[in-house]
Amino acid sequence: MPAESVPLPVGFSAAGVNCGVKSDPAKRDLALFVSDRPATAAGVFTQNVVVGAPVQVSRERVPSDAARAVVMNSGCSNVSTGARGLADAREMTAAIAAALGCDDEAVTICSTGVIGHFLNMDAIRPGLPKLAAALGETPNDLHAAAEGMRTTDTFAKLSTRTLQTEQGGEARLSGAAKGAAMIAPNMATMLGVVLTDAAVTPSDADRLLRAAVDRSFNRISVDGHMSTSDTVLLLANGAAGPCDEEAFAAALNEVCEDLATDIIRDAEGATHxxxxxxxxxxxxxxxxxxxxxxxxxxxxxxxxxxxxxxxxxxxxxxxxxxxxxxxxxxxxxxxxxxxxxxxxxxxxxxxxxxxxxxxxxxxxxxxxxxxxxxxxxxxxxxxxxxxxxxxxxxxx
Amino acid sequence: MPAESVPLPVGFSAAGVNCGVKSDPAKRDLALFVSDRPATAAGVFTQNVVVGAPVQVSRERVPSDAARAVVMNSGCSNVSTGARGLADAREMTAAIAAALGCDDEAVTICSTGVIGHFLNMDAIRPGLPKLAAALGETPNDLHAAAEGMRTTDTFAKLSTRTLQTEQGGEARLSGAAKGAAMIAPNMATMLGVVLTDAAVTPSDADRLLRAAVDRSFNRISVDGHMSTSDTVLLLANGAAGPCDEEAFAAALNEVCEDLATDIIRDAEGATHxxxxxxxxxxxxxxxxxxxxxxxxxxxxxxxxxxxxxxxxxxxxxxxxxxxxxxxxxxxxxxxxxxxxxxxxxxxxxxxxxxxxxxxxxxxxxxxxxxxxxxxxxxxxxxxxxxxxxxxxxxxx
The missing domain is CATH 3.10.20.340 (ArgJ beta chain, C-terminal domain)
Known part of the structure; x- marks a missing residue:
């Protein structure tokens, strides 16, 4: 399916805008994924000893059964920025929580870009309400969010699968990722998010996501340099009801493998x-x-x-x-x-x-x-x- | 000291010739280092699971108190060549042993070059007597041997140090190495040999060489790709008598560090x-x-x-x-x-x-x-x- 036409699962919306972190206004630098109801959330994070403020904040907030949103920025990874970086990451999630009317803890965050620089909060602060206002439920909105995650990726990476629910309906998984293409001054990072309207418990989500990541995102390498910000998140809001676990795991594996191999297909400078x-x-x-x-x-x-x-x-x-x-x-x-x-x-x-x-x-x-x-x-x-x-x- | 003027320790001779493994007759492809009397020998070898026939043969023959020579060829590493490769390596050492009138076991061997090809024994067989006949004791002879080890190195790598013997005389260490510069079709390899007229027991030679290699050859990397043929050999013939161990170890460390850093200075394509x-x-x-x-x-x-x-x-x-x-x-x-x-x-x-x-x-x-x-x-x-x-x- 062309990236431009990947639909969102039921109950999800997304947005991507430019707030000025990237100097070219045509390039989106903020992304938002929102569930309209409390969702199960699980996350898998970098194993680097050095981790960014966004990883520290998000790790505290998953697994969860009350997640509402993932906010992301590209252009600056907010790594090696100490207490100020941590405060900036928390402020970003709080601003999204305020716009959605939920707890701060219901919002996770990912950032990608150069290490050792502080976030340009003068640009991000006014950008976040604009981002929340841009939320929509169409494939275009999901595509815009995938664009907002990009650093040096040459194309937005999206994948989707459907499966039958236990009650005979249809559940969907839709995932977005950005790649490990590296270009100075950016330390690129692998970020992924998978949204689904299938009903999954936090412990199942955690277990199934780890298994899927182990055979997809953990099985790719461009240059062996592990980022400080790698993150894959799964949000499952249950709008479509429960599914057979094996079928759900298979669909999740396929979406993760699609996204992971897309990252390699878009690796910096690669010809094979x-x-x-x-x-x-x-x-x-x-x-x-x-x-x-x-x-x-x-x-x-x-x-x-x-x-x-x-x-x-x-x-x-x-x-x-x-x-x-x-x-x-x-x-x-x-x-x-x-x-x-x-x-x-x-x-x-x-x-x-x-x-x-x-x-x-x-x-x-x-x-x-x-x-x-x-x-x-x-x-x-x-x-x-x-x-x-x-x-x-x-x-x- | 310029590489062309590094002297051999007392009792050592060396040679380097072209036998036709390298098609350009101006490029030496065989090297020989000989002690005129039984010498202590120690060796440190690659930790790769896959090792070449020369490493298998040399490993069996060190440490030793009766070593006489090291023979080397460049242009073909004789790795992944099975029983035939092992027979070829043994034949090379036997030919040198015959020329010197010593046991086969007194000769160690190193090869460097492409993996998965058999040695061109039709060229090497007649080349070995020619190599033995070219032995000489001048700096030019040592330099010729260092040339015979080269694959894509842009310069011959030699280093020397002297120290006082216990009896107030002078002992010398002279070392030669080839670098880990990589060029298709060659899998380049780090080879080093240190010759000394100091008297050292096999167990001391083994221990001191391992310590020196640990902080020199084991502390360099061009591209992280460990060769199947890495070898460093020490030959100590005692012609100058015993030395203070600490002074000897320091001189050995310095020679190894000189050679190891020369390899990095000559790394393929490097500008820093x-x-x-x-x-x-x-x-x-x-x-x-x-x-x-x-x-x-x-x-x-x-x-x-x-x-x-x-x-x-x-x-x-x-x-x-x-x-x-x-x-x-x-x-x-x-x-x-x-x-x-x-x-x-x-x-x-x-x-x-x-x-x-x-x-x-x-x-x-x-x-x-x-x-x-x-x-x-x-x-x-x-x-x-x-x-x-x-x-x-x-x-x-």
Whole structure:
């Protein structure tokens, strides 16, 4: 479904406006997602030791059974800003609560942008009532909110799924995200929000969101640099009633995977979308550790960028992941071509495989380590000179 | 001392020749270091799960009190080559042993170059007697051997120190290394060898070499990709007699640090040499973990390349290293300029600091986390479009 036509679940409204944090008035820098009734809320946050004021405030407020809204700003992450930053984040949620007539605790907050700068509250303060006044229930309103989350993303990221409720009606999940594209002076951040009119308890919401994030947002990497502000929130207002848990979990997983892979498709400077499948290890955790290590190797990333089937880089990256394995059991396929079997080279036509990598944006790496049950699917991108340029060529 | 004039310790000879593994006959691809008498040998090897045949063979042969030689080739790493690769490595050491009239076990071996290819033994087999015949004791011979180790290094890396022996004479340590510069199709590798005429027992050699490597070769990173072939060897033939252990350890540390920092100064595409000092953590290990994480962040590396004092990238990288710390105790200086104190921004002139980064090849990052005794000095480089080009723009 085109991002412009993703509907909101029943009982939700959204808005996105420019308040002046971004100097270009055509670029939205505030976003708001609102449930018209108390909703279940769950959140998953960055594991960075350094976290921003918005993460500190939002962590206190989920899980909840009385959430009403998520407010977001882009352009400044409000990280490393001490007590003043915390007061600014609380003031933002209080302003939204006042506009909605609810408790401050019912509002969570996310911010993304440069670290170590204070929020421009002179712009944000008058912007928040304007934001609340712009709330609407159409796909355009949801799209505007997704725009308000963007930093260097080149497109708004939205996904939706429907499922049957227990009573035979229809429930919907609609999610928005912004990506981990990095550009100076911004420390970009992955933010996501999933809204649903399905009825979910706070403890189920928490558990199902963690599981969904573990296999979507936690399985992507652009450059291995974990942000201080990563946040994914789920709001479930129950307007459509309860659903079968398995069906709901599947829909939630799909929405999260759509959004996470969209982030990789929009990664800064990337020319390849890389899917890494790791199989045959003792545990899923081992498989994920190896997949992430391969994904974050600059040598693997540049080889893919250069359409170079230099598979020793992939095998050697697996070898330093910290997970023991038997090198003589290692099998590797690139774009379906076997290049290594039982640890030794397979003869293949390098020019044909290089052409395959060069001519397809999607690239597949399959690593098998034996007979173990541990698997992981992970997504990453290549490393290009454009990534370096975007992240270096900023002059203060 | 210029690399061309580094002398060999007493009782050592060296050689470097081209045998045809590298197609350009002006580029040496074989190197040999020989002691004229049985020497103590110690070695430190890669921790990668995947290791090459040369590492497997050399690991079996150190520590030793009867070592005679190290043979090396560049252009092919002989990794992921199974039983045939192991036989090739053993054949190389046997050929050198035959030329020197010693046991095979007295010869260790290192190889560097592309992974997953077999050695070109048709070139190497006739090259080894030629290599042994070229042995000489002059600085030129040592320099030729250092050339034979090179893959994409732009200069040969040599270092030397002298110290007094217990009997008032002079002992010497001379070391050679090749760098972790990466270029397709080569998986470059860090190789180092330190020769000394000081008398050292195998157990002391092993212990002192590990300590020296821990604070030199293990404290550098170009791109975080651990090779399958990293090896540092120490040969001590005792020709000059015993030395005070502390003085010897200091000289060994200095030679290793010289070689390790030379590798960073010659890192592929780099325009900055970055020294990271981490202090105030509970342990040196914690400090090293944080230093390495900061060093390997592409966002930190590109910010330095772009002369961007975007210090939030450094703090946030520290935050995901997996080491707990109190963010409100965090201090950071870039090129001597305080940018963060007690976790909050310090006002500074960004243009002046940006100029300082841009106009100096050397860049200093100082991170302090409190009052703990744990410290680490670590060296890295910036990430440039040239690095990407060199590692991507290879067409098979």
């Amino acid at each position: 979308f890389v899917t890494i499948d790791v199989t045959g290890l003792p545990s899923d955790e081992d498989a994920a550790t190896i997949a992430r290590t391969v994904a974050d190797s600059p040598l693997v990333k540049t080889a893919i960028h250069g359409a170079d089937p230099n598979w020793g880089r992939i095998k050697s990256a697996a070898g330093y992941a910290g997970v023991p394995f038997e090198p003589s059991r290692f099998d590797l396929d690139i774009n379906g071509q076997a290049v290594c079997r039982s640890g030794v080279p397979v003869e293949f036509d390098e020019a044909t495989l290089s052409d395959s990598i060069r001519s397809h944006r999607d690239c597949s790496l399959r690593l098998n380590f034996g007979d173990g049950p541990g698997i992981c699917r992970f997504w990453t991108c290549d490393l290009t000179a454009e990534y370096v340029r975007l992240n270096a060529d900023y002059t203060t | 040499f970055v020294t990271i000092d981490v202090t105030g953590l509970p342990s040196d290990e914690d400090a090293a973990t944080i230093a390495r994480t900061v060093a390997d962040s592409p966002l930190v590396k590109t910010a330095i390349h772009g002369a961007d004092p975007n210090w939030g990238r450094i703090k946030s990288a520290a935050g995901y290293a997996g080491v707990p710390f109190e963010p409100s105790r965090f201090d950071l200086d870039i090129n001597g300029q305080a940018v963060c104190r007690s976790g909050v921004p310090v006002e500074f002139d960004e243009a002046t600091l940006s100029d300082s980064i841009r106009s100096h090849r050397d860049c200093s990052l100082r991170l302090n986390f409190g009052d703990g005794p744990g410290i680490c000095r670590f060296w890295t480089c910036d990430l440039t479009a040239e690095y990407v080009r060199l590692n991507a723009d290879y067409t098979t």
